[in-house]
Amino acid sequence: MKELSELNFREGLRYTDDHEWVSESGATLKIGVSDYAQDQMGDIVYVELPEVGATFEKGEEFGTLESVKAVSELYMPIGGEIVAVNEDLADAPELINEDSYTHWIIEIKPADMDELEDLHSVASYRDLLKG
Amino acid sequence: MRYLPHTDEEIRAMLDVIGRKSLEELFCSVPDHCRYEGTMDLPEPLNEWSLTDHFSELAEAMKVTHKNxxxxxxxxxxxxxPVTLGTLMARSEFLTAYTPYQPEMAQGTLQGIYEYQTLTARLLGMDVANASMYDGASALAEALLMGLRIGKKKTKVAVSAAIHPHYREVVRTYLQPTDHEVIELPVGKDGRTDVSGLAGIEGVAAVAVQSPNFFGVIEDLTTLGRVIHEAGALFITSFTEPLAYGLCKNPGECGADIVCGEGQSFGLARSFGGAALGMFACRDQFTRNMPGRLVGETTDIEGKRGFVLTLSTREQHIRREKATSNICSNQGICTLTAAMYMASLxxxxxxxxxxxxxxxxxxxxxxxxxxxxxxxxxxxxxxxxxxxxxxxxxxxxxxxxxxxxxxxxxxxxxxxxxxxxxxxxxxxxxxxxxxxxxxxxxxx
Amino acid sequence: MTKTPGISGLIFEEPLLWEKGQKGRHGMSIPASDVPPAEFPAELQGAGPEFPDLSEIDVVRHYTRLSQWNYGVDSGMYPLGSCTMKYNPKINEKLAATPELAAAHPMLVDDEVQGNLQIMYELQQYLAAITGLPGVSLQPAAGAHGELTGMLVFAAYHRSRNSRRTKILIPDTAHGTNPASAALCGYKPVPIKSGANGILKVQSIAEAMDEECAGIMITNPNTLGLFETNIREIADIVHAKGGLVYGDGANMNAIMGVINAARCGIDVMHLNLHKTFSTPHGGGGPGAGPICVTAELEKFLPVPSAIKDGDIYRLNFNRPESVGRVHAFHGNFSVLIRAYCYIRTMGAENLKKASQLAVLNAAYIKEQLKGTLQLAYNRPCMHECVFSDALQAEDKITTLDIAKRLIDYGYHPPTIYFPLVVHGALMIEPTETECKDDIDQFIATMKLVVQEAKEHPELLRQAPVKAKLRRLDETQAARKPCLCG
Structure with a gap:
C-alpha cells in the first residue's frame, strides 16, 4: 500500500470523510473515489452502480466497490439525483485503479449546491489522512 | 482409543512444555459454574466389530429395505x-478435504465443482449454476428470497400448490419471520398450475412452479412463463426429478429466470432424504444476486488453467449481514457424485x-x-x-x-x-x- | 535439516469432462426395455442436454486424476483453524452405507423404518447429553442452517410472548454466518467489541442489551480460541432483559464433557457434526448442524423429530408452535449416521479425552511457536491458537506467503486472515488426532518457513512451487467471471 507521500491528490476537487471526491461542472457534479480509497481496496473487480434517475440523500449509500475479498460502500457526498453513471466501469472496473480521478463513477444534479462547502479541500483531506 | 494417538509419556512431555500439571489444568480459564458435572450420559464405547453388530440389528429393524x-x-x-460412483467418491482426497480455500491444493474439488456447475447449467438451460445448496426445498426458499431481492420493493411471492408439500413448508418457514406474503396458486383439474389469478395481484416479485410437479404432471412451462412475465414477476421453476430433462424441454428454453431443485436422482442413495443436493441455476444478469458458492476459471502466474472460488463478495464471510444468504457450504460430495453420474450417463x-x-x-x-x-x-x-x-x-x-x-x-x-x-x-x-x-x- | 512430507507427486494433466469423449460412448449400462415404447408429446419434448459421452474408464481416470490434485486429512495434517479437521473414521463410512438403512425412502411410514428412527432418536438423546440442552432437532443440514433454525426459534419465542424485537448482539469475533443468519430473520446485528484480552466484557453487553434485542449470539470458545469466561454473567444480563442466548457450537471440540452449555446460560446451540463428530468435510459438505435447546424452547423446534413410544420409534409432528420444516426430509441423514457411529465408538470418556487432547495439542503449538510468530493474545488457549505476521512485517512477508510456503512442505495451511480482529491472522487448530511426532514436525516446518522469510523471502513470495499449480489469479476470476464451460 502507498505511503501518504506516494498518494495522488487532485487540486480543485472536494473530498469527503469516506474518500469520495466531487468535481463541479456547471449545474451537475461528478463523483468518484480518491487515490487513497482505490489503493486501500487493491484490485477493484466490480463497481455496483445506481440507476439513472434515482435520488439519494446526503450520506446515503449509492453503490459499492468490490475487490476479491472486500466490499466498500459508496456514499453520497451531497444529496441529489443521478443523471449519469460511468458505463465504462461495468466492463473495466480496473480503470479506477489506473486513475481514480479521471474515471468518475456517477454524475448528479445536486439538491443543494451549498452543501459542497462542507466538504474537504485537498489540504484538509490530506490532514484527515495524516490522522 | 484408536483415534487418539497420544501416549501417557507424550502427554506428560507436552504438559511440561506448556507448564501444566494435568490435562484438567488446561481448562483453568473455565469458571466452575460453567463446568459439566459428572459424566455425559452416553452408552459405553463399542469397538469396530460390536458397532458393526449393532448396525446389523438396526438393519434388521427395517421392515422395508433395499430388497423391497x-x-x-x-x-x-x-x-x-453405477458402482464406479461409490468407488471414486470414497477416494479420501475428495472425501476428507475441506472447502477449497487454498486453490493450489484443491484443484480436484474445484475442477469437479466447475464441471458440475457446467453440466447443471446445460441440463437446466441456464447460464450459471452454483456449487449447490442443501436440498431442493431450501434451494426453492432461497430462490424466492433471491426473487424478492431482485424485485426490490415487491413483497409477495406466489408458489404453485402442485409443488412438493414439504418444499412449500420450508418456503413458509424461511419467509415467515420477515413480512413477505406467500400466495398459493391452485391446481386445475388437469393437474397443472392455474396462474389465471395472478393478473389481479400487485407486487408479486416471483412465481414458482415445479415441473414435473408433485403429481408427476409435466407443466406447460412455456405458457406459464409467458403469463408470469406478463404479470411482471420473475419465473422460478423447481424440480424433484432432474432426469425428466433428458426428455422434456429444459426450463431455460421455457423462459425460466431461476431454476432450482433436488439432484438426489443423480447417483445418490435415497438415504432417508439426505444427504441431498440442492441444484440452483439462473440467468447471467442475476448472478450477483445468487446465494451459494461459485467456482470460476482463471490462470496461475505461469498462465496455466486453474479454478478458484469466486464472486465471494456476495457471501457471508465478507458481506456478513448484507450477504445474499447465510450459506457457507455446498453439498460437496453430493455435487461431485451428481457430476460423475451425469458424466457416466x-x-x-x-x-x-x-x-x-x-x-x-x-x-x-x-x-x-x-x-x-x-x-x-x-x-x-x-x-x-x-x-x-x-x-x-x-x-x-x-x-x-x-x-x-x-x-x-x-x-x-x-x-x-x-x-x-x-x-x-x-x-x-x-x-x-x-x-x-x-x-x-x-x-x- | 528439517524433514517435511512435502513432495511433488505423480500429477497427471486432465482436461475438462467435455474436452474428452466421443458421441455414442457409454459409461453406465442401461437395462434393455421390457415394455413397449410410448409416444411423448412433441410440444413438451426437448433436445436433451449437451453432455459428453464417456466410457466407464474415461470417468474413472478423470476423477482419479482430479482426486490426486487434492489434499485431505488422510493426506496429511490440516491445521485449519475453526474447521476441526480431525480424522474421519473409515468404519463410519462403511456403516452409513448399510444397504437396509441407506435405501430407505424418506416418506415411508414409521413402522417400516424403525432402524433409521432409532438412530435419529438415540442421536437426539446423545446430543442432548453432550450439551445439557434437552430439545434436539437433527434437520439443519449445516452449521449455518442450524444458526438460521436457532434464529427462527428466537423469533418464534418472542412472538409467543408478543414481544417485537429487532436487533441482536453479535461480538466482532463471530463468524460471518452469525450476522447473515440473524439478518434472514429480520434482526439487525449490533456488533460488540471484544475486550483488550480477546474476550467479551460484561460491561459491553450490559450497555448494549435492551428490550429491543432478541438476544446474543456467542461462539464459545470464541474464534480467537479463548474461553469466554464471562459467559454466565453475560447470559444473566441478556435473560434479565427478556432476551435469549445463542451458542455457536463451531468450537465444541474444545469442551466436550468439560463444559455444560445449559449451565453457561445458553438457550439454543448448534453443533457441527462435520467438525466435532468426525464426519468428513467432503470438499465443502454435506455437513450437519443439529440444534439443541432448553426444555422451554423445545415446542418451537422444527417438525418432525423422532420420539420413543414404548418400544416403537415414531416421528412426532405434533408441535403446533413449531417454526416448521427447514429441510425437505430429515436433514443430511447419512451424515447423522456417521456422527452416531463416532459417538458410539468413543463413549463419554473418550469424547472428553478428545477435547482435552485437542486443547493440549493447540496449547503445545502455541507455546512452541510464540516468538517465532506473533501471538495474538497471550492467554490460555483452547483447541486453537491465533498468531499473526507482525514479526515478518520487516521482511515484507505476509500471512499469505507463509501459508503458501507451507503447501510446498506438505501441509494444508492454517486458516488465514480470520478472525478479522487480528491483522494478518494465522489460526492453527491441530485437533486431537494429530500425534506429538507430527505436531513436532509441523512446528519445525513453521520455524523453517519463518527462517526462510528472513533469509530467502523470495521462496515464500514465489510459493507454492511444488503444487500442481502456482498461485492463481483471483482478480481475473472475479473481474471476468467464467463460471460455466
Missing part, C-alpha cells in the same frame, strides 16, 4: 447407481434413461386403466402419476407389502381432497413383472 420395490417417488427416487444415456422411465410409467398407466382404475390427471406425466382405484386400496397395499412391494403413497395427508388416491412412481429399477404384479391385484 418401493414405488414411491415424491421427491426421492430409486435409480440404478452422457447426453445419449440421459435421453435413453429418461425414455425408459417414461415408457415404464406409461405402460403402468395403461395397464391400470385396463383394470378400471382412473388416472386422476390427464396431462402428460413423466415417471409418476396419481391413481384412483374403484375400491379401497388399503388392503391391497398391505398384501403387496407382504410381497415386498411398497405400492405408492397415499395423498390424503398432503391433499385432503385427494384422500384415498395414490401417487405412484416407477423408474428403470422396476421390472415389468413388478408392475404386472401390482396390476394383477387391482380390482375393477
Amino acid at each position: 420395490k418401493v414405488l414411491i417417488g415424491a421427491g426421492s427416487y430409486h435409480h440404478n447407481i 452422457g447426453g445419449s444415456g440421459l435421453r435413453e434413461l429418461a425414455r425408459a422411465n417414461y415408457d415404464r410409467a406409461e405402460y403402468f398407466k395403461s395397464q391400470l386403466i385396463r383394470k378400471g382404475a382412473r388416472i386422476v390427471f390427464d396431462s402428460p406425466t413423466f415417471n409418476e402419476f396419481v391413481v384412483e382405484f374403484g375400491t379401497d386400496f388399503e388392503p391391497i397395499y398391505k398384501k403387496l407389502l407382504a410381497r415386498k412391494i411398497v405400492a405408492g403413497l397415499e395423498l390424503g395427508r398432503f391433499y385432503p381432497e385427494l384422500a384415498g388416491k395414490y401417487l405412484f412412481c416407477v423408474t428403470e429399477t422396476v421390472a415389468r413383472e413388478v408392475i404386472d404384479a401390482v396390476v394383477a391385484e387391482v380390482k375393477p
